[in-house]
Amino acid sequence: MSGRPEDVPPVLDVRAVTKAYGRGDALVRALRGVSLTVDRGDYVAVMGASGSGKSTLMNILGCLDVPSTGRYLVDGTDAGALDERQLSILRNRKIGFVFQSFNLIPRMTALANVELPLAYGGLKAGERRRRALAALSLVGLADRTRHEPNELSGGQQQRVAIARALVTAPALLLADEPTGNLDSASTRDVLNILDQLSMAGRTIVMITHEDDVAGHAKRILRLVDGQVVEDRRRSPVAGPPPKLAGVTA
């Protein structure tokens, strides 16, 4: 939290968020009051055992779900105060989401999948194509634009998903176990891309339960039973991510 000018709001500002599912005996309290802020340029790994509430937290951060209580601000905007339409604009412009299971739309080419957020954002076809191609070449898939998801390997699909999350230049990139379904080579590729993005100044929040993966982040949060029990900073917000620190130094 150091060195941040007062007039620039944090990218993420979560205030005492709780989330409960079900009711009565079946009540599950997935989050029991989580507060955290993430500044621009930070690279945060959220760790925790399964059932610790990290996926629930991620879905709330991505505006895919709503908290039971508490407030949540993205880039200074209170997500709880937005209506359906404004929320869809927020998801479109401010947030890029990478899922563990890729979630590409089947029978649509990689290019069309990446163009999708831009289409909903109202961009013209030419501009859309240019930016989608740029995003795809950024993740090293410039030669796979015409392939459909079932013609791509898991690592390639995840890279298409990252390109789709990046293409709108969002303030926040959320990744929910992005390497959970990948082999070690693809994991390296994906983490390398995330490192490069962090290097370029993107704000990234990633969920993982693997220490090697978390080792790429500048800051590690540990979640147990719906509460943050550890918040450890490994390198400064403004600097490069730990794995690239040696390269640039």
Add this chain to the structure above:
Amino acid sequence: MNALEVLRFAVRGLAANKMRSGLTTLGILIGVAAVILLVAVGEGSSQAITQNIQRLGANTLTISSNTMGGGGGGGGVRMAAPQQDSGPRTQAKGLTVADARALADKTGAPSVRTVSPVVAAQSQAAVYEGAGHTIQQLIGTYPAYFDASNKPVASGSYFTNDDVLAARKVVVIGRTVAENLFGTLDPIGKRITIGGVPFTVAGVLKEAGSAGFQDADDVAIAPLPAVQQSLTGFGPLGQVIVQATSAETVDAAESEVTSILNARHGISGMAAADYRVFNQAALQETVSAAMGTFTVLLGAVAAISLLVGGIGITNIMLVTVTERTREIGIRKAVGAPRGAILGQFLAEATMLSLVGGLLGVAVGVLGSQFTIAGVQPVLVPGSIVLALGVSVAIGLFFGGYPAGRAAKLRPIEALRHE
């Protein structure tokens, strides 16, 4: 996100599932085409039956004698029957020309327009210059018969009242007779012999087509006295055809005819009549009622097939949307507004049901050009509108409603959907 963009997403969505899109379209196509064809066949057979009845002649009463206790009704086969034989009634009388004259009396029977006494001779051998043909039915009658029984001539002329008075041997022959005797020659004015008696052909009847098992064109019609003199003798009449002044007066004519004949034949109170009156209008009413039932039945079948087709559309639309709930979740997660998702699915449903419906209309219209099971279908425009409208409405509702519901879900709920 403009409308064109939404439309393009819809086309892409349909193209992504070519098999299912094709089958849905086929289902709608068959449903719509079935309804259109079914109604067309029903309408076609209804019209065919009505035409067949009208061919018998309109507004007419057929009176036949009943001396033999109910033998053969409308065929006019009773010419040769002896009238004073061992029937159940001692007083039974045959129909006579005098009866016919009495019926033509305007004061006693104001509702009667014309009266045609009829004698008929079956299976008469006709010869023209070596060509022979057995005429199924030779009818002797008055000129009014042509109008009353709806038998116009196609060429030549009718015989006249003068011909009747003079008992001239002239004859109007049916199409079948003309073809068998003359082939391509013009029969008008030629002399033929019927049962050994020479007749001059005055005219050829318009083709009537076969009515049931009888060839309605295998007839010859000559003046009553000419037939009686030469072929049947002056016995009782086979029938008297009475034409009422209009369709509304047929029933009045029937009661007038009945009272006149009762008086002339001495029938009163309990005694059974020795003649019977066959009312064409009554037949027509009966058949109309039957056709009404038939139409209701066909309508019910059509409604059921439309319902089944509609359930098919509903089912496929529900499956399509449910199966793609996850896709809806993905689209929402990348920032699709609800309107864009709803628009895409509505456009997909519209395209499917409209394309399927229009193809169904095309198939139905095309199919109704062919004769189906001996019936020439007649298109009913209402059925096209109804079938198309119902299928499109069902497609829209059951494509749009679940899509709208899915679009309202929180993205995470849609994404978790498997």
